[in-house]
Amino acid sequence: MANLKDLKTRINSVKSTQKITSAMKMVAAAKLRRAQEVAEAGRPYSSRMQQVISGLAANANKSNAPELLVGREDVKTHLLIVVSADKGLCGGFNGSIARQTRQEINRLENEGKSVLVYMVGKKAADNLGREILNKTFERIENLQGSNVDYNKVKGVAEKILLGFADNQFDQVSIIYNQFVNAITQNVVVAPLIPANVVGEQENESLVVYDYEPEQNELLELLLPRNITTQIFSALLESSAAELAARMTAMDNATRNAGDMIDSLTLVYNRTRQANITKELIEIISGAEAL
Amino acid sequence: MAESINIELVTPSEMLFTDTADMVVVPGSEGVFGVLPRHAATLANLQRGEINVYNSGSITRRFFIDGGVADVLPERVIILAERAVDLDSVSIQQLEERAVNATESEASFIAAVKNAI
Numbered sequence: 532m533a534n535l536k537d538l539k540t541r542i543n544s545v546k547s548t549q550k551i552t553s554a555m556k557m558v559a560a561a562k563l564r565r566a567q568e569v570a571e572a573g574r575p576y577s578s579r580m581q582q583v584i585s586g587l588a589a590n591a592n593k594s595n596a597p598e599l600l601v602g603r604e605d606v607k608t609h610l611l612i613v614v615s616a617d618k619g620l621c622g623g624f625n626g627s628i629a630r631q632t633r634q635e636i637n638r639l640e641n642e643g644k645s646v647l648v649y650m651v652g653k654k655a656a657d658n659l660g661r662e663i664l665n666k667t668f669e670r671i672e673n674l675q676g677s678n679v680d681y682n683k684v685k686g687v688a689e690k691i692l693l694g695f696a697d698n699q700f701d702q703v704s705i706i707y708n709q710f711v712n713a714i715t716q717n718v719v720v721a722p723l724i725p726a727n728v729v730g731e732q733e734n735e736s737l738v739v740y741d742y743e744p745e746q747n748e749l750l751e752l753l754l755p756r757n758i759t760t761q762i763f764s765a766l767l768e769s770s771a772a773e774l775a776a777r778m779t780a781m782d783n784a785t786r787n788a789g790d791m792i793d794s795l796t797l798v799y800n801r802t803r804q805a806n807i808t809k810e811l812i813e814i815i816s817g818a819e820a821l
Numbered sequence: 822m823a824e825s826i827n828i829e830l831v832t833p834s835e836m837l838f839t840d841t842a843d844m845v846v847v848p849g850s851e852g853v854f855g856v857l858p859r860h861a862a863t864l865a866n867l868q869r870g871e872i873n874v875y876n877s878g879s880i881t882r883r884f885f886i887d888g889g890v891a892d893v894l895p896e897r898v899i900i901l902a903e904r905a906v907d908l909d910s911v912s913i914q915q916l917e918e919r920a921v922n923a924t925e926s927e928a929s930f931i932a933a934v935k936n937a938i
Contacts, residue, residue, distance in 0.1 A: 572835045579831055579899055583892050587864065681833050681903065682924050738894065743851050743865040752866055753890060756903065763833055 535806070538799040542792060549788035555620065556781035563713065563774040566676070570710055570767040577764035581727070584757050587750055588728040590740065595747060599754040602725030603701040609639050610647045610668060610691070610700040612723070614707035614765055615655030616773045617672050622780030624708060624716065624773055625654035631706055631718045632659060636666075647700055649691070651675075651766070668694065675773065679766045681759070688759040695724060703758075707765040708772035714779055716772040721765070723758050824858040827897035828874060830884060832905045838884065844875040845898055847891050856891075856898050863893040869930065871908070871937055872900065883908040885937050887930045906934050913938070 588600055615628045632655060636646050647668040650656040656663070656670055669690065674683060694700060703724040708716040721727060742749055828845050830838040846855045848870025855875075867889045874882040889902030904927070906916075913935065920931045 569834070573833055575829075575836050576831045576833045576901060579829075579892070580901055583864065583890060583899075583901070586892075682927060685903075738862045741861055741863040743849060743863060749864060749866055749890075756890075759903075760833060 535799065535802055538795060538802065542795045542799060545788050545791050545795065549785055549792065552781045552784040552788060556778055556785060559774045559778040559781060562676070563771065563778055566767075566771040566774050567710065569679075570764075570771040573764050573767045577760050580753075580757050580760045584726060584750075584753060585728045586738075586740070587746065587753070588726065591746055591750060597747065597750050597754060599695075599724055599758075600726050600728075600750060606644055606701045608647060608700040608702075609644045610649060610694070610703045611635055611639075612649045612651060612691075612703065612705040612762065612765075613655050614705065614769045615650075615652035615658075616769075617653045617675055618773075619654055620780065621773055621777035622783075624776035624780075625652075625658055627716075627718050628655045628706060628708060629658040631720065633662065635704075635706065635720060636662070644702075649687075651687075652769075668699070674766060675770050679763070679770055681763055684763045684766060685759050688755065688762055691723075691758065692755055705762065705765050707769045708776070710768045710771040710775060713775045716776055719765075721761065723761055726754060726757060727761075826856060826858045826860075829897070829899045830872065830886075830905060831899065831901050833903065837905050837907065838874075838882065840874075840882075842874045842876050842881070843878075846871075846873040846875070847898075847900060848872070848886070849891070850888075856893055859895045860893050860898075862895065863891070865891045865893065867891055867900070867902070869933060872905075883937075885934045887926075887933075904930055908934070908938060911938070 584600075588596075591600065611632060613628060613632050615625045619625065632648070636648075639646050646666055648659075648663050648666050649668045650663070650670040651672075651674055653672050656667075671687065674680075674687075691703060695703065702722075704720055704722045706718065706720050709719045711717055825841040825843055826845065827841050828838065829836065844855050844857050846853060847865070848868050850866040850868045853870065854865070867886060869887050870885070872884040872886060873880045874884075885906045885908055886900070886902035887904035889900060889905075892899040892901070911934070916931050916935055920928055923931060
């Protein structure tokens with residue numbers, strides 16, 4: 532039978548774990564509100580940028596349009612930007628990113644392309660470990676949460692554009708967790724190069740625009756900016772999603788700890804009762820023997 | 822009263838300004854131009870400079886942007902700017918705080934903003 536003292540220690544240790552998880556949940560919930568506001572404030576810019584690019588692309592002359600828009604004919608190498616968290620303890624957040632990345636790598640390799648990865652955040656890189664050892668284009672950390680900074684993201688985008696111009700890769704897409712609401716995050720794979728221009732053409736192409744400067748020149752100016760914007764908004768979404776995932780995970784952990792404390796306390800009380808009964812029996816049978 | 826035009830000034834981190842006005846003047850890369858209601862649809866690249874919002878003949882709001890793009894339709898203007906500052910509410914002190922650990926390009930933008938105030 533379990534020893535009373537051991538049970539007590541066990542209960543206390545679960546209790547202190549519960550305190551930690553519930554504090555983490557609280558912190559995540561508080562930060563989430565802020566991150567959600569930031570992510571939502573960033574949406575108008577990226578959606579309008581997308582709209583402008585789509586409108587431009589719909590009217591563009593495809594034959595001499597920039598490569599960033601139409602892509603390269605011969606795709607040898609594909610760059611995947613993988614956005615995960617720097618910290619763990621957020622449920623399936625990093626795991627689902629890693630799983631999607633693995634799938635994406637397999638799919639691309641089956642198509643005969645070689646794959647490079649740009650790891651943003653520490654955890655997916657840890658998770659994928661050796662699988663991406665020879666594929667890593669670059670790793671970067673400390674870009675999430677309150678550290679999301681447009682100027683830093685611009686640096687990332689510039690590096691990617693240089694790599695593209697240098698023919699290190701011919702296609703780029705980004706994998707990240709999109710924030711839907713506090714309990715749902717969606718893993719999204721979005722193309723960056725060639726630019727994603729679906730959906731908006733119908734309403735925009737009706738208007739005949741004046742372009743200043745020329746259309747293609749304008750595209751050359753805007754497409755690089757668009758890449759920065761898309762990465763930036765992906766990071767904002769991912770940061771909010773990470774906090775939401777952590778909040779849910781820690782809420783579950785707190786509840787599980789509570790259940791565990793309940794069942795341990797039950798065992799503890801039963802054991803204590805059994806001990807008392809045993810002692811009583813011993814006393815009574817001792818008294819009867821006299 | 823004459824018609825008015827919807828203006829949106831958007832930066833990556835926020836919707837800085839959205840309102841209607843009589844006219845807005847933006848710093849196009851091929852020359853500063855004013856946008857009145859029923860302006861022809863235009864997509865223009867913008868350079869660093871001031872955005873002035875006019876109401877009944879005088880400037881009511883002033884912003885400073887570090888380049889961007891203006892999407893003009895007859896009834897509205899959307900200005901997308903990577904960096905923008907509201908000249909009416911920003912103080913020299915705030916700018917100096919921002920300049921402390923700014924990158925080179927941001928520092929030059931801040932210097933330009935100071936001149937504009």
